[in-house]
Amino acid sequence: MKSITTFLKRCISTGFRRWHSTGKLTSTSPEELAHFNALASSWWDVNGPQRILHKMNLLRMDFIYSTIREHLKLNPPDCPEEDKVYIPPYSVDLLPEPIKRQIVWEQDMRRDEILSQKKLKVLDVGCGGGILSESMARSSFVDDVMGIDLSSEVLQAAKIHQQKDPMLSENNGKLDYQLTAIEDLPKSETYDIITMFEMLEHVDYPSKVLTEGLQRLNVGGWLFLSTINRDFVSWFTTIFMGEHVLRIVPVGTHTLEKYINQQEIRDWISEDPQRLRSYEVVDTKGTVYLPAYGWKFTSNPNVGNYFMALRRVK
Numbered sequence: 001m002k003s004i005t006t007f008l009k010r011c012i013s014t015g016f017r018r019w020h021s022t023g024k025l026t027s028t029s030p031e032e033l034a035h036f037n038a039l040a041s042s043w044w045d046v047n048g049p050q051r052i053l054h055k056m057n058l059l060r061m062d063f064i065y066s067t068i069r070e071h072l073k074l075n076p077p078d079c080p081e082e083d084k085v086y087i088p089p090y091s092v093d094l095l096p097e098p099i100k101r102q103i104v105w106e107q108d109m110r111r112d113e114i115l116s117q118k119k120l121k122v123l124d125v126g127c128g129g130g131i132l133s134e135s136m137a138r139s140s141f142v143d144d145v146m147g148i149d150l151s152s153e154v155l156q157a158a159k160i161h162q163q164k165d166p167m168l169s170e171n172n173g174k175l176d177y178q179l180t181a182i183e184d185l186p187k188s189e190t191y192d193i194i195t196m197f198e199m200l201e202h203v204d205y206p207s208k209v210l211t212e213g214l215q216r217l218n219v220g221g222w223l224f225l226s227t228i229n230r231d232f233v234s235w236f237t238t239i240f241m242g243e244h245v246l247r248i249v250p251v252g253t254h255t256l257e258k259y260i261n262q263q264e265i266r267d268w269i270s271e272d273p274q275r276l277r278s279y280e281v282v283d284t285k286g287t288v289y290l291p292a293y294g295w296k297f298t299s300n301p302n303v304g305n306y307f308m309a310l311r312r313v314k
Contacts, residue, residue, distance in 0.1 A: 040153035040157045041157065043157045049249065050128075051248070054131060056197075058295070059287060060197055060224075061136075063224065063309070064193070065139075071311075072111050074087060074107060074110050074111065085106050085110045086106065088103065118141040119142075120141055120142050121143055121193070122144070122192070123145075123182075123193070123194045124145060124146070125148055125182050125196045125213060126197075126198075129158045130161060134162065136195070138167065143174070144175070144176070145175045146191075147178070148182060149179065155177050162175060190221070191216055192221045192222070193222050194213045194221070194222070196210070196223065199227075200225060201259055206258075210265070214310070220311070220312065222311055223310040223311075225310075226307045227260050227306070228254070229304060230259035231259075231261075231304075235256050238254050239256060246291065261302070262284050265281070265308065269281060278312060281310055284301040285298070286305070286306050287304070288305065
């Protein structure tokens with residue numbers, strides 16, 4: 001219960017005062033907005049202040065792609081018996097190696113076939129300058145992407161960069177940006193994928209943002225997020241080393257009190273019966289940035305940065 005309270009306290013303490021002054025519960029603070037506005041001009045400089053996000057984007061796309069691909073239904077109910085892919089009722093590792101390879105190959109081919117036919121609708125919340133939005137829009141299984149943010153300056157940077165790729169130009173219609181909060185999007189507008197990467201630690205009321213996102217998921221849809229555990233390791237790596245020593249991100253990018261332990265999100269899902277019936281946490285992976293290597297997954301999602309995949313089941 002303590003972790004749930006910690007996660008929710010930003011949504012209830014001084015909540016009326018902030019809501020009354022801003023009209024929004026999903027917005028960030030003026031100081032946060034000013035900080036990101038100042039970074040707009042360098043957003044697409046891969047060696048500039050946002051270089052760590054450019055490197056992280058590789059891991060983001062891997063996480064999204066592999067999670068969706070591994071959870072595809074290989075034999076839908078209407079699939080003819082002769083077209084079904086064999087799925088053994090036990091681990092394929094128990095089979096002789098040649099048979100195992102054949103089964104895995106057939107399953108992989110079916111996954112590629114199914115995924116190639118998908119035309120998914122994506123909402124990128126807190127899209128910034130569009131690093132992830134552009135990558136998603138280039139994916140063959142994505143039909144269109146909407147990127148939203150509350151910073152007009154970074155959205156302008158996103159739109160300028162978008163025009164450099166004819167595939168993504170505004171005339172193409174596959175990628176669009178809007179200056180809006182997620183709560184202002186129509187509830188009737190639903191999505192197959194909603195992303196919230198590196199943004200929950202920058203908003204005042206993260207549970208409100210998550211609620212707004214989950215409510216806009218189609219059944220079977222995915223919400224992908226990344227944020228940071230609130231611990232000493234996170235402070236040391238992201239604030240002390242990242243901002244003040246190595247200077248790989250600008251000073252003031254992070255605030256320790258806004259970090260969210262991954263278990264707090266799990267507890268928040270499970271403590272409400274309606275959320276528990278409708279959504280599930282499918283996967284959580286720890287991530288770490290190695291200056292001489294880049295980002296990589298770790299085996300411990302409870303320390304430092306982490307990625308999480310939630311799915312709407314009903």
